[in-house]
Amino acid sequence: xxxxxxxxxxxxxxxxxxxxxxxxxxxxxxxxxxxxxxxxxxxxxxxxxxxxxxxxxxxxxxxxxxxxxxxxxxxxxxxxxxxxxxxxxxxxxxxxxxxxxxxxxxxxxxxxxxxxxxxxxxxxxxxxxxxxxxxxxxxxxxxxxxxxxxxxxxxxxxxxxxxxxxxxxxxxxxxxxxxxxxxxxxxxxxxxxxxxxxxxxxxxxxxxxxxxxxxxxxx
Numbered sequence: 001x002x003x004x005x006x007x008x009x010x011x012x013x014x015x016x017x018x019x020x021x022x023x024x025x026x027x028x029x030x031x032x033x034x035x036x037x038x039x040x041x042x043x044x045x046x047x048x049x050x051x052x053x054x055x056x057x058x059x060x061x062x063x064x065x066x067x068x069x070x071x072x073x074x075x076x077x078x079x080x081x082x083x084x085x086x087x088x089x090x091x092x093x094x095x096x097x098x099x100x101x102x103x104x105x106x107x108x109x110x111x112x113x114x115x116x117x118x119x120x121x122x123x124x125x126x127x128x129x130x131x132x133x134x135x136x137x138x139x140x141x142x143x144x145x146x147x148x149x150x151x152x153x154x155x156x157x158x159x160x161x162x163x164x165x166x167x168x169x170x171x172x173x174x175x176x177x178x179x180x181x182x183x184x185x186x187x188x189x190x191x192x193x194x195x196x197x198x199x200x201x202x203x204x205x206x207x208x209x210x211x212x213x214x215x216x217x218x219x
Contacts, residue, residue: 004194005032005131008159008179009039015177016127016157020044024125024155027051029142030108031198032188036159037129038206044127048210049119050203051128051145052108053138054101056094058087065137069098070145071105078141111200112207126151131195132188133161133178136169143172160191 002008026046028037034050041048056067066083070076077098084094128142139156146154156173160180170176180191189195 002159002192004192005035005198006039008131008192009036009129010043011179012036012129012157012159012177013040013043015179016040016044016155019125019127019155020046022125022153024127025049025119025121026127026129027119027121027142027146029053029128029130029138030112031200031203032132033130034203034206035198036131037127038210040127040129040157041210042213046127047119047214048207050108050112050207051142052105052112053142053145054104055138056097056101058083058089059093059097061087065135066094067098068137068141069101069105070138070141071109072145072148075102075105076141076145076148078137078144080135080137112203121146122150123152125153125155127155127157128173129157131159132191133158133165133169134185134188136162136165139165139169140172143169160188161185 024046026037026041026048028034028050030050037048053068053070055065058064058066065080066089067079126146130139133139153174155175156169157177161178162185163181166176166178166181
């Protein structure tokens with residue numbers, strides 16, 4: 001059980017300490033992954049940015065992912081065919097839901113990044129962080145989006161994850177670091193004492209705090 005996302009981030013940072021010498025870039029899946037990633041970036045003295053990925057939920061069950069979409073040009077879109085077929089989702093319905101999530105991605109890009117370019121990851125070690133891994137849909141889309149940009153090494157780091165999802169992601173990331181892999185996995189929030197909904201303001205504070213720490217002081 002983790003106290004909160006910051007506690008999880010500090011504990012995860014200890015497990016990632018060996019990567020500090022590789023001068024990694026830390027990318028968070030917002031919003032819940034940002035407080036976790038901020039602790040890791042601080043401990044590793046690494047830059048922090050976001051990778052914006054959205055779950056595409058069923059129209060009548062938004063928590064159940066029928067796919068995911070990650071920012072990029074073009075965006076990476078994944079389909080969960082089992083869910084799509086079971087729910088009898090037609091192509092037009094999927095496209096409409098995907099378009100809604102792409103609009104939210106654009107909003108978050110403007111809100112979180114402004115006019116700053118995304119972090120440069122080509123040829124670098126990249127640590128992709130979330131607050132947990134349930135189905136793994138958003139993490140998988142994120143990993144595939146990052147692969148296009150040519151990182152030297154891609155590490156997925158989460159405090160807690162479902163064993164089946166971790167096994168699947170281990171085939172896509174170069175390494176997966178996870179502190180807890182419980183066989184009983186009802187939801188990510190079950191493993192946190194405090195699992196509040198992370199607001200935009202908390203994301204912006206974490207990103208601004210890390211950027212301020214990266215800036216060199218006066219001579």
